[in-house]
Amino acid sequence: MMIELKNVTKEFKVGTHDKITALKNVNIHIKKGEVVLLKGPSGSGKSTILSLIAALNKPTSGEVIVDGKRVSKMADNFTSLFRREHIGFIFQKFNLIPTLSAKENVIVPLIPSNPDQEKLNNRLRELFGQFSIKSKMNVIVKNLSGGEQQRVAIARALINNPRIIIADEPTANLDEKLSLEFIKIMRNLKNSNSSIVIASHDPLFFNLDFIDRQIDIHNGAII
Amino acid sequence: MKNKFNFLLLDFAISSIFRRGSKNIFIFFVFTLLIFLLSSVLFISNSIKSELDTTLNALPDITVQRLQAGRAINIPTSRINKLLAIDGVKAVIPRVWGYYYFANAGVNFSVVGIDKFDDQYKDLYAKLCDKFDFDKLQDKKSMIVGKGVQKILKSNFYNGYFNFIKPDGSLEKLTIAGVFSDDTKLESNDVILLPMEKARDIFGMSKNEAVDFVIKVPNPVEIPNIAKKIRLLYPDCRVITKEDLSISYQNIFDYKSGLFLALFIISAFTFFMIIYDKASGISSDEKKEIGILKAVGWTIDDVLKEKFYEAFVISFISFITALSLAIFYVYFLNAPLLKNIFIGYSSLKPEFDLPFAFDFQTFAIIFFLTVPIYIAATIIPSWKTASLNADEVMR
Numbered sequence: 001m002m003i004e005l006k007n008v009t010k011e012f013k014v015g016t017h018d019k020i021t022a023l024k025n026v027n028i029h030i031k032k033g034e035v036v037l038l039k040g041p042s043g044s045g046k047s048t049i050l051s052l053i054a055a056l057n058k059p060t061s062g063e064v065i066v067d068g069k070r071v072s073k074m075a076d077n078f079t080s081l082f083r084r085e086h087i088g089f090i091f092q093k094f095n096l097i098p099t100l101s102a103k104e105n106v107i108v109p110l111i112p113s114n115p116d117q118e119k120l121n122n123r124l125r126e127l128f129g130q131f132s133i134k135s136k137m138n139v140i141v142k143n144l145s146g147g148e149q150q151r152v153a154i155a156r157a158l159i160n161n162p163r164i165i166i167a168d169e170p171t172a173n174l175d176e177k178l179s180l181e182f183i184k185i186m187r188n189l190k191n192s193n194s195s196i197v198i199a200s201h202d203p204l205f206f207n208l209d210f211i212d213r214q215i216d217i218h219n220g221a222i223i
Numbered sequence: 224m225k226n227k228f229n230f231l232l233l234d235f236a237i238s239s240i241f242r243r244g245s246k247n248i249f250i251f252f253v254f255t256l257l258i259f260l261l262s263s264v265l266f267i268s269n270s271i272k273s274e275l276d277t278t279l280n281a282l283p284d285i286t287v288q289r290l291q292a293g294r295a296i297n298i299p300t301s302r303i304n305k306l307l308a309i310d311g312v313k314a315v316i317p318r319v320w321g322y323y324y325f326a327n328a329g330v331n332f333s334v335v336g337i338d339k340f341d342d343q344y345k346d347l348y349a350k351l352c353d354k355f356d357f358d359k360l361q362d363k364k365s366m367i368v369g370k371g372v373q374k375i376l377k378s379n380f381y382n383g384y385f386n387f388i389k390p391d392g393s394l395e396k397l398t399i400a401g402v403f404s405d406d407t408k409l410e411s412n413d414v415i416l417l418p419m420e421k422a423r424d425i426f427g428m429s430k431n432e433a434v435d436f437v438i439k440v441p442n443p444v445e446i447p448n449i450a451k452k453i454r455l456l457y458p459d460c461r462v463i464t465k466e467d468l469s470i471s472y473q474n475i476f477d478y479k480s481g482l483f484l485a486l487f488i489i490s491a492f493t494f495f496m497i498i499y500d501k502a503s504g505i506s507s508d509e510k511k512e513i514g515i516l517k518a519v520g521w522t523i524d525d526v527l528k529e530k531f532y533e534a535f536v537i538s539f540i541s542f543i544t545a546l547s548l549a550i551f552y553v554y555f556l557n558a559p560l561l562k563n564i565f566i567g568y569s570s571l572k573p574e575f576d577l578p579f580a581f582d583f584q585t586f587a588i589i590f591f592l593t594v595p596i597y598i599a600a601t602i603i604p605s606w607k608t609a610s611l612n613a614d615e616v617m618r
Binding site: 051054056057058076077080081083084085087089091095096097099100104107108109110111112114115156160 | 227229231232235238242511512514515516517518519520521522523524525528610612613614615617
């Protein structure tokens with residue numbers, strides 16, 4: 001099993017005394033190479049599940065095991081290394097560094113590991129070619145269109161050849177044409193043998209041929 | 224080659240500095256100013272301290288002055304023999320010195336008379352002069368002057384000589400036989416050294432008088448005892464030992480540098496508050512960026528390393544710039560304004576240049592008082608942000 005969530009509950013503090021429960025006893029199992037869609041309205045807990053899988057946050061109770069590693073118990077520095085080596089995260093708002101160029105944004109995850117310059121350049125050319133943004137390599141990302149920015153974000157997520165690709169509401173900031181283009185990219189990525197988890201309430205994703213399984217989430221629980 | 228230096232990270236840090244250009248330019252200027260002030264003060268202090276050390280080394284073992292109504296008056300040379308008879312005294316040297324007011328320039332020169340046959344003076348002043356023809360003084364119509372005196376005389380059209388006006392109104396023309404070297408500018412700058420006989424003429428003193436006596440005692444342990452004996456022998460005399468003078472000089476220097484230090488600490492503290500405020504006030508953009516870096520796989524260590532590079536590049540460039548400016552300001556421009564705080568504002572003293580006295584310890588003090596503090600002020604808030612969950616920071 002590539003991803004396992006066992007009886008996961010996540011609560012967030014609101015103010016000093018109150019708290020809200022984002023997830024209640026959630027159990028999810030995702031196999032290697034499987035493409036899973038998390039469906040549900042805004043605020044249902046989809047993004048919380050993704051951030052727990054990527055170890056960006058820790059569950060209040062329960063366990064999160066990814067690729068055999070108990071990420072819910074890992075220390076902060078190890079979760080960062082784990083993300084660097086295993087996870088490619090495509091954020092809803094892209095989360096690019098606006099004042100860096102497209103190329104600089106894409107290599108950001110690899111900077112601490114000091115990669116070989118030649119190999120890095122080859123990988124950059126490959127990714128920018130794959131997503132048809134070669135000409136935008138040196139453009140500051142804040143000057144790119146929404147679709148281009150998302151492709152840069154996808155390239156960044158894939159730069160480390162991740163075994164798990166996570167996309168959080170990937171089409172929320174795109175028009176229909178660009179959304180379809182993103183779906184096309186995801187379809188191609190299925191062949192990479194990576195596990196893909198997409199969280200979306202966009203009907204465009206429903207019943208797509210390359211999605212192996214859909215999980216419905218409402219009010220922090222799987223239906 | 225896993226251990227090779229990570230130039231990509233350094234490159235990222237430098238690009239971060241430029242990406243937040245206006246904030247970093249402000250920090251650079253304030254920080255440079257702060258280090259410049261600190262360096263300038265330490266350089267001036269070092270120069271004066273080195274002058275002071277030279278002065279203290281050259282101080283006489285015992286100085287004897289005669290007092291009347293609490294004021295120093297001339298002392299008869301007839302007392303020399305009785306002083307020489309005290310056990311432990313090697314030599315008693317009568318000194319003739321005083322101040323000569325040069326009205327044209329509005330300055331006082333310190334006039335010192337020497338006995339050409341006195342070896343002690345000869346050795347001492349020979350060491351302190353660039354070009355010195357001691358024998359030329361034998362014609363009794365020559366003098367040795369400090370650099371400041373030479374400059375003032377030249378600007379008043381006295382090229383190579385000066386006409387002293389004696390108390391009876393007559394003129395005494397003396398030619399310049401030598402100029403003191405740069406090493407002791409603070410003390411020799413306003414000095415005119417001339418034959419004792421000429422000094423007596425200029426001050427209107429009789430041949431049997433001296434301004435004070437300098438007593439040479441080879442064994443320093445005996446100095447306090449000999450001083451006591453002289454006090455008993457001549458109750459109308461003030462006996463000053465080398466140690467008394469040394470304390471007095473040191474006190475003046477410490478008082479002035481202490482005053483300045485107090486002022487400096489207040490201004491430095493203010494600057495640090497500005498720096499800290501600027502450095503610690505991480506903007507929401509910077510916080511989000513740290514969140515993104517962590518989300519894509521940077522560890523806290525990676526973030527801190529990058530912030531360290533950023534802070535080091537800014538503070539080290541500021542440090543080098545400020546240090547260069549301070550060297551130029553102190554040793555080339557002669558520290559206008561700041562120098563006066565240490566040496567006083569006396570308008571009668573001729574100008575002098577600060578001698579170059581730079582040591583590695585000063586360099587290290589300035590470095591450790593500034594660069595690491597700035598780096599810490601930058602890294603601590605970044606560490607606080609980086610320690611939070613990436614998810615939380617990006618929100």
